Amino acid sequence: MKKILCFLIILISCVNQSFTIAQGTATSNKQLDPALRKFVQSEIMIKFKDLKREAENSVSSFKSEMNNYKPDQIQKVKTGYDKTADRFNQELENMKLDFVNKKKLKYILEFPKDYSRSLELNFRELAQYYAENFQQPLQDVRQSKEDGGIVIALFMELFKLVPEVINHFNEMKEMAARYDDAYLEKWLITPFKFLTWTEIQAEAGYINMNNSNNLYNNGLNTNPYPYPATPDPNTTYPPVANQPATTVADSIKTNAQNWWETNTTMPVPTNVDGSAPVKNTNTKTTPSKTKAPDPFAPATIQKDTTKLKPSSVKVN
Amino acid sequence: MKKGISYIIPIFIFLFTNPFVGFSQKREKMDGALRAFIETPFMQKFKDLQLESENMVLTFKENKHNYSAANINRVKTAYQKTVDKFNAQLLDIKADFMNERKLQYIQDFPEDYTSGLTSDINDLTSFYQSNLQLTIQDVTDATVDGNSLLSLVAELAKLVPGMVTSISELRSSVKKFEDTYLEEKLIGPYKFKTWEEITY
Numbered sequence: 001m002k003k004i005l006c007f008l009i010i011l012i013s014c015v016n017q018s019f020t021i022a023q024g025t026a027t028s029n030k031q032l033d034p035a036l037r038k039f040v041q042s043e044i045m046i047k048f049k050d051l052k053r054e055a056e057n058s059v060s061s062f063k064s065e066m067n068n069y070k071p072d073q074i075q076k077v078k079t080g081y082d083k084t085a086d087r088f089n090q091e092l093e094n095m096k097l098d099f100v101n102k103k104k105l106k107y108i109l110e111f112p113k114d115y116s117r118s119l120e121l122n123f124r125e126l127a128q129y130y131a132e133n134f135q136q137p138l139q140d141v142r143q144s145k146e147d148g149g150i151v152i153a154l155f156m157e158l159f160k161l162v163p164e165v166i167n168h169f170n171e172m173k174e175m176a177a178r179y180d181d182a183y184l185e186k187w188l189i190t191p192f193k194f195l196t197w198t199e200i201q202a203e204a205g206y207i208n209m210n211n212s213n214n215l216y217n218n219g220l221n222t223n224p225y226p227y228p229a230t231p232d233p234n235t236t237y238p239p240v241a242n243q244p245a246t247t248v249a250d251s252i253k254t255n256a257q258n259w260w261e262t263n264t265t266m267p268v269p270t271n272v273d274g275s276a277p278v279k280n281t282n283t284k285t286t287p288s289k290t291k292a293p294d295p296f297a298p299a300t301i302q303k304d305t306t307k308l309k310p311s312s313v314k315v316n
Numbered sequence: 317m318k319k320g321i322s323y324i325i326p327i328f329i330f331l332f333t334n335p336f337v338g339f340s341q342k343r344e345k346m347d348g349a350l351r352a353f354i355e356t357p358f359m360q361k362f363k364d365l366q367l368e369s370e371n372m373v374l375t376f377k378e379n380k381h382n383y384s385a386a387n388i389n390r391v392k393t394a395y396q397k398t399v400d401k402f403n404a405q406l407l408d409i410k411a412d413f414m415n416e417r418k419l420q421y422i423q424d425f426p427e428d429y430t431s432g433l434t435s436d437i438n439d440l441t442s443f444y445q446s447n448l449q450l451t452i453q454d455v456t457d458a459t460v461d462g463n464s465l466l467s468l469v470a471e472l473a474k475l476v477p478g479m480v481t482s483i484s485e486l487r488s489s490v491k492k493f494e495d496t497y498l499e500e501k502l503i504g505p506y507k508f509k510t511w512e513e514i515t516y
Contacts, residue, residue: 085417107428114421121438204447 031185035175039168040187044161049094049203052194053131053152055084058138063202073141077134078197084134085194092120092192096184097170097178109173112166127155346493349486354454358472358479358507362406365468366508368400375459375515376452378477387455392511396442401506405436406506412483413502416492423484430480437473445471 032040039045059081066074098104108115135148171181353359373395378390412418422429451464 104425109420109426114429114432116429117433117435121431121435124435124438219393 005250028068031058032176033178035172036179036187037123039165039172040191042161042164044158046194047154047161048192049132049157050111051151051158052088052192055081055088055134055156056195057199058134059200060202062138062142063200069141076137077141080134080137082197083309084130085196087126087129089189089196091126092189094122096181096188099172099179099184099188100181102177105169105173108166108169112163115169116163116166119165120159123155123162124288125156127152130155154197190206343497345489346497347501349490350493351499353479353486356424356475356479356482358475361472361475362506363466365402365465365472366506368465368468369395369511370514371403372378372452372462372465373511374459374516377384377514378416379456383455390451391448391455398448399510401440401443402508405440406503408436409436410498410502412491414495419487419492422480423487426477426480426484430477433480434476435472437469437476440488441466441469441473511513 041303045301059077075193130151131148135151136143376391383391412422444462445466447468452460452462
């Protein structure tokens with residue numbers, strides 16, 4: 001009798017465990033539910049995606065003309081972009097955490113104004129951060145007079161759309177209990193996450209073919225000295241201790257993987273190619289690791305099992 | 317047994333006939349909690365702002381013989397619109413103090429409340445700049461520039477986190493405040509006066 005009982009207990013626990021694992025996998029693999037679809041296809045998320053595209057395109061274009069700039073200038077823009085992208089991704093991550101925090105979700109619906117005002121401030125701070133840390137260094141390095149009007153307009157529209165988020169939270173409140181981290185990672189984070197500098201490829205159309213450095217960078221030129229033979233005496237270089245060897249063989253090695261993607265120590269100018277990693281000339285900004293699911297794809301016809309009440313929360 | 321009852325009965329009678337005992341205890345708790353809030357740099361700055369704005373109106377009123385009736389009216393309207401916004405903000409804070417759930421929310425998610433309030437203060441700054449400051453500069457040919465008020469409002473936004481911490485702390489002693497109490501202790505002393513109320 002005891003043996004049977006023990007066997008039964010073990011069997012039940014095994015079944016229960018496998019069910020939990022299966023459920024977890026199923027949750028992350030399941031289709032985008034209608035409420036979340038509505039949110040990721042909302043105006044505010046479209047604007048967020050537009051901002052992401054604008055920033056990534058700027059990096060892409062810059063990468064294709066990088067051979068015109070000094071390493072420290074490139075580093076300045078790279079650091080600025082990566083810092084900015086981190087901020088945006090953090091905001092996205094915070095939104096994800098709000099979705100899975102039941103207590104928070106309850107408060108958001110109870111005090112929608114507070115949440116939307118807080119979100120608005122976060123977006124305003126993001127706008128300022130973007131302008132100061134990415135846009136400004138980019139303009140300085142390029143010596144360009146572009147005012148970033150498109151990005152400013154996108155931010156302005158984003159601020160106006162913030163209250164709309166609350167209605168989506170209200171629609172999602174019943175389904176939110178079923179959202180898990182993997183599911184939100186797949187549908188909310190991956191499609192909207194800003195790519196890192198290294199994940200963004202150069203814009204092929206912008207390559208300046210008049211510059212001999214490009215020929216070198218594309219493997220068509222054997223000149224390992226892209227910088228002028230007589231460097232500018234006013235240029236300052238990093239200490240010798242940080243400099244790699246200056247043999248031709250080493251310089252080729254360095255070029256196999258661009259320094260700005262691997263370390264923060266600036267090499268000597270003679271070893272810096274300053275070019276973008278042109279791998280696929282047809283793509284603009286392709287993530288190198290994972291392919292994001294497309295939340296903008298038309299919804300597959302499926303039975304809507306959710307019984308969502310019409311949005312009742314209004315932002316006061 | 318009889319002795320025990322004879323002790324308890326007078327105590328009950330005393331409590332029922334003296335409701336002020338409980339009331340005064342509650343009042344003491346509210347006093348302590350609100351005092352801590354009122355002493356925050358945010359509320360002190362708010363008071364400075366109130367005094368400075370009244371001072372600006374007084375200075376303008378002293379020299380009103382230099383301005384046309386239309387211009388005086390412009391400044392008056394801009395002032396009234398601006399202080400209405402500030403008073404509305406004060407009333408919002410009062411409403412939060414009276415809402416037990418809201419106080420709980422502030423305690424649980426202080427960062428959200430801080431961001432929301434900072435956003436509101438930033439809006440007040442913009443409103444002040446584009447209404448009262450612009451009008452008074454225009455009417456007085458920048459004799460009164462209104463910059464001291466502007467810097468005070470801008471500083472106010474930076475002090476929000478400390479003020480929110482104070483609200484989180486006061487909730488541990490008081491679950492919620494009463495309307496009349498807050499009207500007397502918070503709104504009365506901190507409310508911006510109307511144009512007509514500002515006199516020597």
